[in-house]
Amino acid sequence: MTEDTTATRGPWASFLALPRAARVTSYVAVVVVLALVAGLATVVVLARRPLPQTSGELSLPGLEAEVEVVRDEHGVPQLYGDSLLDLVRAQGYVHAQERFFQMDVRRHATAGRLAELFGKDAVESDAYVRTMGWRRVAQRELALIEPATRAALEAYAGGVNAFLAESSPTEIALEYTVLNAGGLDYHPEDWTAVDSLAWLKAMAWDLRGNMAEEIDRVLVAGSVGEERAAELYPAYPYDEHAPVVDRGAVVDGVFEQDATTGGTRDPRRPAFTADQQAPLARLRAGLARMPSWLGRGEGLGSNAWVVDGAHSATGEPLLANDPHLGVDLPGVWMQTGLHCRRVSPECPLDVAGFTFAGVPGVVIGHNADIAWGFANLGPDVTDLFVERVRGDTWHYDGRERPLHVRTETIEVAGDEDVELTVRATDHGPLVSDVDDVVDVVGQVADLARRQGPAPDEYAVALSWTALQPGTAADAILALNLATDWDSFRAAVAGFAAPAQSIVYADREGHIGYQASGLVPIRRSGNDGRVPSAGWLPENDWTGEVVPYEGLPRALDPEGGVIVAANQAVIGEDDYPYFLGDDWDQGYRSERIGRLLDQERELSVDEMAALQLDDRNPLAPVLTPYLLGVRLRPGYADDGQRLLDDWDFRQQADSAAAAYFNVVWRELLERTFHDELPEESWPDGGNRWMSVVTRLLEEPGSPWWDDLATQDVVETRDDILRAALVGARDELTALISPTPREWTWGDLHELDLRSLPLGESGIWPVERLVDRGGWEVGGGAATVDATGWDAREGYEVTTAASMRMVVSLGDLDASRWVSLTGVSGHPFSGHYSDQTDLWAAGETLPWRFSRDAVVADAIDTLTLVPVPEDG
Incomplete structure (x- = not known):
């Protein structure tokens, strides 16, 4: 998973940009007074009140039969039930037990409603998200997804709401105690299916592609000139660092991994149109003068690789994955297992892995038949259009057209409501109206004037494939149920945004790779690398996307190894579609591939050790x-x-x-x-x-x-x-x-902050919710990708959000670890109990079979149906 510098603070912090000095509000002062007057004992009581019940028995309305929640010593829940809907209903309950404040902040962020909780300093981010219309898109997606997916989302929401119905705010999260002590009087509203869908938009935004790069290209060229700027943006080194898929071509619209040349076997029709050929030729010719900026937030990406049985000590495939995201508390992932007691067509679920609190199912992991891992594909899925706007109209193709306008109200805690007018052209919302980061009208004005007469006003519209309703929720559920290569490919076909590189292995011995996502096909007037003049029709997208069947893939490649680490997906020469130029330069992928090739009998431990390789490529x-x-x-x-x-090597003690x-x-x-x-x-x-x-x-x-x-x-x-x-x-x-x-670790420290209270500026509050002080090795562009920003200092800004190695020969021999822990409660023993292990390069046993899970069990909670007369 790879989606500018604001993105490096985590999947929702990219748009939660509240000034530190302005975050000191009345509720913080109340907590300080509470701590001083009532004493530490009172604070501890309040902080421990939300800790979940993990043993015994609880009633859960809507269940058809009992669901067991078996937790190990790190609190990882494995759920056992008799139907898929019972399992996801129980998953919603357990997620709410451990992470509801995180879920609630996420849904406020994705709906543009943070100001309701945190006041006027959140208005700008709310205005940006409302302009983008994330929740509006999610509402449209609800009508597109499969009935089975919708039923799962509703069951999940039912589990969340059952927990809310039985809990007061102080029993849900310490953060609500703080907020309400400051006079907010907040009670969480019910969870909905749309809340789950909207969070997937936030992840797509975090890994969105090259919107910032379009801006920076213009800014740098404006400072030093295009010729000198080109020296700063080297093209991807295909001769030095291999792409993910190093063979194959598109024939008659379908990618064939054994084809040596593209085109068509049917002379009556071309594989692609002349308009689609033109931008490819123009991009190749313009590399020297049209630079490519690789800077979406250094460190956002992933390592994902898979080896076949010939490279494995077990004789069966091994799959490894460690997505690199922001470093916040609680972490983005919550480890969970969902198991039917008796797997059958009526109850087909038997899966474990890493989940998003707020979304049903397992996002990355394995089931009884297949395993999968994600790396950010990083294609160019965003374009900025400089628009000529005059009053309520915008200029296009020689005439004025009406803007699309709507008005929204942002409620602000402790202040007056804000009326927001959202304007859009056919290209997309005018993001320059509300967001300073993308308001580059002045900088791109020279570009615009070279292409037409000066209008009364310039504005910047954003086209982004994630603003089209998609079916990613279908893809997650289908992945959980996939049993082989064909069903896996059918599942990830729906994973439109964020676009991903997905590695695959199954228990039959196959390994594979599939690129997924919606990538627009542009007309010849738009190469996607700098803002375009929106009044020229030739700059528009065609309305078509790269067909799924035309995206690169591989099954059982000859070398027996597949590495996806954000490098170029495929070579340019024989591939007809433009996916993007802003690839990682391939240092990590080349290092991983070289080390894998040196070892013919890799063990699980050796795969995990490779995730910690800290050799600096420079x-x-x-x-x-x-x-x-x-x-x-x-x-x-x-x-x-x-x-x-x-x-x-960049060890912490070096x-x-x-x-x-x-x-x-x-x-x-x-x-x-x-x-x-x-x-x-x-x-x-x-x-x-x-x-x-x-x-x-x-x-x-x-x-x-x-x-x-x-x-x-x-x-x-x-x-x-x-x-x-x-x-x-x-x-x-x-x-x-x-x-x-x-020592490198003395400079390169990992500190985990809980947003937003963890950056309140008030030491007692930050001590309650933040954790820190881990001295770690690695660095930017190393396999152990603990990213840091040279503009700011040496502190870790991005890192492996989790690490996993799946052994397809013995699933119980697999390993995993999270950056933080299962719980979102600061006084839980599982708040950051995996961070010590993570920092030391250690992993936990990942038990999957029922016998192995029960053998490691510490607590078992039984969720029971509510009697009909109850």
Whole structure:
């Protein structure tokens, strides 16, 4: 899963951008008073009140038969029932027990209603989401999904609402105690099926594609010119880093993995239209002058790979997955199992894995027959259109057309309501009306004027495939029930947004890969990489999408290994459709593939160890240049000497890794900050590694010159020398004057914050809900992808949200771990009880068979039907 810098704080924090100083409200002050006056004991009582009942017996209205909820020592629930609807009803109840505040904040966020809870500082994000219309799209999706999926969503909502009906706000979550102590008087409303569907829009937004990149291309080119900007945006290195699928072509509209050339076997009709060929040719020709920005929030993505039995010590496939997302509390995933006591056509569910609190079913995991893992596909599914707007009309194809206008009211806690006017053209909502991040009208005005006369007003509309109603909820349920390659492919055909790379394995020994998602086909006037003039019809999307049958896939490839780590999906030459240019540069995928090829009998433990590989891909390239710079002996060069025998690994206790990464940040600042706009400064991720790798071979490049120094022209070695000395100074100030006392983990710390209370600015409140202090290794572009942003510091901003390895030969031998824990309650023992294991690179046994689950059981809760007369 890969969906700009605001995205790096997590799946909903990308649009919850509340200023820290403004988040100190009356309810926070009340908590502080409560803690001081009533004492710690009272706070503990209030904090423990929401902890769920996990043993004994509870009534759950709507059940047809008993459901057992078996929890292990980490609180992971495995549910056993006699029907699919009973199981998802019980899942809704258990999710609400552990995570309802998280679910409630998510639904307020996806409906544009955060201001109802958190006041005026949330109005801007609410206006943005309302303009996008996420919930409106979700409401339309409810009518499109299969009746069985709708029944499951309604049953899930019934379980959630049963928990709400029996619980007061103080029994649901500590956060409600805080909010209501501040005078909010809030009582959660019932959960609905639309609430579940809307959350999938938030995940699609987090992994949405290149909307920010379109903006940044214009900004950077405006600062340094298109020719110099092109040097900063290298094309994907196909010759060095293989795509996910390295063979095959589209023949008569269908992707065939053994085809060597594309086209058609039927001379009466082409495989694709001339209009569809033109943008491919134009994109190839324009790579040098139309740069590609790889910066949707460094670290968002995934590692997913699968090996066949020939590469496995078990003789059966092994599948690994670790999606990289934001680092918040509680984490995005909740481990859960859903099992029919007797699997039959009437009760077909037998699945376990990682779930979203708020959505029924298992999103990533395995059932009794197949396993699957996700990596963000990252295609170009968004386009910005610069519109000529005059009053209530917009200009298109030589005439004025009426804008689509609606008015919405945003309720604001403690303040006046806000009336929001949402305007849209046929291309989509005018996001520039409400959001500063995408309001680039001034910056793109020059682009617009080159294509037509100046209008009265410019605005920016967003086209995004996720704003079309889809059937992702159908796909999740169908995945849970799939039994083989064909049923798996049929299931993921409905996974429209976010677009995903999905790896597959089954117990018959097959492995596979399928790309999924809606990717628009553009007309020749729109290459999707910079904002387009919205008044020109030739810039429009065609209204068609890349057909599912034409998306790359592979079944049992000759090499027996499939790696999907956000690299390019397939080579450009023989593939007729444009999927995108903004791929990860392939450092992780190449490293994973190389290590897998070296081992012919991989064990589960070895697969899990590979997820922790922390070799910096830039270090072997940059370090020789750093060692070649002469520094004054003593203070100046004692940091440099750490690099002499460094193995390029970024372990938490490595002094050399600490020094190298500080040098890297210094190098980026001294090379690029003087010429690039601040919003486009380097984040230090994989694209910048590729840029600097090429730039190191040009010691006299103008990029090395510091414009702040007059009458001096700096070269590469001047900047490297300054970066080495600057890093020595910074580490002396941050850690110690003694280099051997430096450690990468001391800088690269993982802190987990519970939003929004965890960023209230009030220390007692933050201590209640936040956890932190884990010193971790890894880094940007390493397989152990603990991302950090060079514009901000060294703290971890993205990381593996979970890790799993599935053994298809023995499902009970599989392993898993979550970044946080099952519970969303700060005083639960399962709030962050897996983080220590995660940080240490350890995993938990993932029991699947009934006997194994029961053997590890700590608590069993029995949910029973309510008697008819009850």
